Amino acid sequence: MTNDQSFMNKHHFLLRRLHSLTGIVPIGLFLIGHLTTNSSIIWGAINGRATHAMDPELVEGVGKATAGQVGTFQHEVTFINESVPFLILIEITLWLSIAFHSILGIYYARTGKANTKRYEYQGNWRYTLQRISGYVGILFIVYHVATLRWGWTWLIPGGTKWDYEYASSTLAMALKGSETGDWTFLGVLVSLLYLLGVTMLVFHFANGLWTAAITWGVTITAKAQRNWGYVCAALGAGLMAAGWGALFGFLFVDVQAAKDIEEEMLRKKSADIVEPEAVSMIPATEHTLVAIEA
Amino acid sequence: MIQSNDDTDLATDTRGHAANGKGPSGARTIRVRIKRADSHGKNVRWEEFKVDLPSAGERDGAINVIACLQQIASNPVTVDGTRSTPVTYESGCLEEVCGSCTMVINGKVRQACSCLVDDYAPNDGDLITLEPMSKFPVVRDLWVDRSRLFKALASVKAWVPIDGTYDLGEGPEETPDEQQTRYKLSTCMSCGCCLEACPQYTLEEDESKFDESFVGAAVISQARYFNMHETGATMKKQRLDTLAGPGGINNCGNSQNCVKVCPKEIPLTESIAAMGRSVTLHRIKEFFSGR
Numbered sequence: 117m118t119n120d121q122s123f124m125n126k127h128h129f130l131l132r133r134l135h136s137l138t139g140i141v142p143i144g145l146f147l148i149g150h151l152t153t154n155s156s157i158i159w160g161a162i163n164g165r166a167t168h169a170m171d172p173e174l175v176e177g178v179g180k181a182t183a184g185q186v187g188t189f190q191h192e193v194t195f196i197n198e199s200v201p202f203l204i205l206i207e208i209t210l211w212l213s214i215a216f217h218s219i220l221g222i223y224y225a226r227t228g229k230a231n232t233k234r235y236e237y238q239g240n241w242r243y244t245l246q247r248i249s250g251y252v253g254i255l256f257i258v259y260h261v262a263t264l265r266w267g268w269t270w271l272i273p274g275g276t277k278w279d280y281e282y283a284s285s286t287l288a289m290a291l292k293g294s295e296t297g298d299w300t301f302l303g304v305l306v307s308l309l310y311l312l313g314v315t316m317l318v319f320h321f322a323n324g325l326w327t328a329a330i331t332w333g334v335t336i337t338a339k340a341q342r343n344w345g346y347v348c349a350a351l352g353a354g355l356m357a358a359g360w361g362a363l364f365g366f367l368f369v370d371v372q373a374a375k376d377i378e379e380e381m382l383r384k385k386s387a388d389i390v391e392p393e394a395v396s397m398i399p400a401t402e403h404t405l406v407a408i409e410a
Numbered sequence: 411m412i413q414s415n416d417d418t419d420l421a422t423d424t425r426g427h428a429a430n431g432k433g434p435s436g437a438r439t440i441r442v443r444i445k446r447a448d449s450h451g452k453n454v455r456w457e458e459f460k461v462d463l464p465s466a467g468e469r470d471g472a473i474n475v476i477a478c479l480q481q482i483a484s485n486p487v488t489v490d491g492t493r494s495t496p497v498t499y500e501s502g503c504l505e506e507v508c509g510s511c512t513m514v515i516n517g518k519v520r521q522a523c524s525c526l527v528d529d530y531a532p533n534d535g536d537l538i539t540l541e542p543m544s545k546f547p548v549v550r551d552l553w554v555d556r557s558r559l560f561k562a563l564a565s566v567k568a569w570v571p572i573d574g575t576y577d578l579g580e581g582p583e584e585t586p587d588e589q590q591t592r593y594k595l596s597t598c599m600s601c602g603c604c605l606e607a608c609p610q611y612t613l614e615e616d617e618s619k620f621d622e623s624f625v626g627a628a629v630i631s632q633a634r635y636f637n638m639h640e641t642g643a644t645m646k647k648q649r650l651d652t653l654a655g656p657g658g659i660n661n662c663g664n665s666q667n668c669v670k671v672c673p674k675e676i677p678l679t680e681s682i683a684a685m686g687r688s689v690t691l692h693r694i695k696e697f698f699s700g701r
């Protein structure tokens with residue numbers, strides 16, 4: 117027996133269950149939040165508050181829906197990047213969890229041998245797809261984070277860089293593979309990769325949530341497993357809609373209009389930072405002066 | 411011949427009764443293709459034989475695959491006229507309760523004794539293929555060595571401890587509900603169908619690796635069966651320890667093939683989930699009690 121095998125055997129139970137757990141918390145939980153945020157590029161259209169502070173003429177020009185979509189998404193992204201405390205710690209936790217889950221996942225997946233050719237049951241297909249989606253999913257995640265978060269622009273067809281202050285427009289550029297937001301052949305491939313990646317990961321999470329309930333012994337009877345299956349399927353359908361919605365939202369957003377709105381928001385933000393200081397400093401100084409005089 | 415009430419869903423794939431005179435009830439000649447070997451991986455070859463089936467009027471009941479193998483043994487000449495040897499296979503009860511005749515028929519695992527030729531080869535010239543199970547070492551032809559399964563049953567102590575230095579008296583009472591659940595679990599015949607169809611159960615020839623190889627659905631279900639028994643439950647802890655370890659319950663990948671192919675329709679996936687819960691609680695208790 118080799119050393120790593122004996123390590124795996126010694127901590128067999130703990131590792132298996134941590135593998136199951138990390139898939140739900142934090143990874144699955146993050147996925148829900150991430151897709152909800154990103155789909156704001158669609159549901160932002162009905163977010164009336166997003167356009168309140170904007171120049172009405174600009175909103176008129178690009179359309180209230182587009183302004184709401186880009187505005188809401190930008191607001192979310194700015195919030196995450198500027199106001200979430202310990203963002204780096206959250207990121208490290210996520211990375212460690214993903215690394216742990218995928219490395220062990222590959223190790224475990226290799227213990228099985230798919231046999232859907234002979235036993236074409238739906239459950240067997242899901243078993244096989246769970247493993248395939250894990251492989252595809254991890255490749256997609258690495259590409260996704262490397263290009264957009266670590267700035268490996270050489271992996272982006274147009275060589276553009278994603279900028280959180282121009283979240284929608286630079287994302288559209290990265291997806292379509294050009295600075296103008298026009299489609300390129302490689303851009304189509306990248307977009308298809310995103311479609312595949314999102315689909316696989318959402319399936320992986322929904323199906324994994326279903327099997328986790330069996331693994332931990334939460335759903336025992338066939339009926340309970342079926343019931344929980346409906347819940348997982350509904351959650352999966354919802355996340356799939358959010359994921360696809362987000363992708364198509366970014367693919368079909370007007371890049372120039374998005375840029376205009378992002379710039380407007382940046383202007384408003386820098387103004388916001390100056391104004392409160394200006395307002396609060398003056399009375400304070402006056403107050404001090406009054407105190408000294410007295 | 412065996413009159414069996416065949417209700418496994420495996421037969422349905424090739425089922426299809428022809429309405430011509432040579433149909434399921436008519437006299438006909440069918441072909442049987444068999445994957446043979448002298449021992450595991452040695453001289454593996456396919457041989458095809460012809461089997462003559464008398465018409466329904468001339469025979470007593472249905473004809474099963476074992477009867478075909480018997481006919482081949484009486485005159486082992488292949489379709490191309492070469493003289494061969496009788497095909498080796500295991501069988502015992504001939505009524506689907508011992509599990510020994512399990513093999514892969516037309517690509518799916520099942521018992522040969524309950525596999526009726528009228529369902530699988532209703533027409534003249536129809537073909538039936540027989541292969542040994544792929545997850546166990548082949549002893550010869552269709553006969554495989556299932557000792558890994560029996561060793562795994564021993565590893566979860568699949569029995570009720572009744573030996574002692576004094577009379578243990580009558581067993582404890584059981585509710586009808588429990589009795590119903592346990593009865594179903596008790597019908598397992600260790601046939602190996604659930605293991606053959608399981609993607610997580612892979613061939614292991616090295617006996618020293620049996621301990622850390624997946625025990626499979628049947629064994630998990632038997633552990634549940636004996637844990638549910640009041641006297642059997644005295645060894646609950648040992649069973650759960652084995653199932654929590656390498657090769658235990660966590661090796662299951664939840665494809666649920668096992669429950670689909672079990673000829674006894676044992677609710678294997680419920681057993682897996684129930685033992686999943688027991689093992690989880692067992693480990694949590696152990697963590698906090700330190701024992």
Ligand code: SF4
Nearest residue numbers: 598599601602604672
């Ligand atoms: S559980 Fe069913 S398929 Fe598995 S060994 Fe027992 S009887 Fe055979």
Ligand code: SF4
Nearest residue numbers: 608662663665666668
């Ligand atoms: S549910 Fe588990 S034991 Fe049953 S066939 Fe699938 S992997 Fe094997």
Ligand code: FES
Nearest residue numbers: 502504508509523
């Ligand atoms: S001979 Fe016993 S099950 Fe077939």
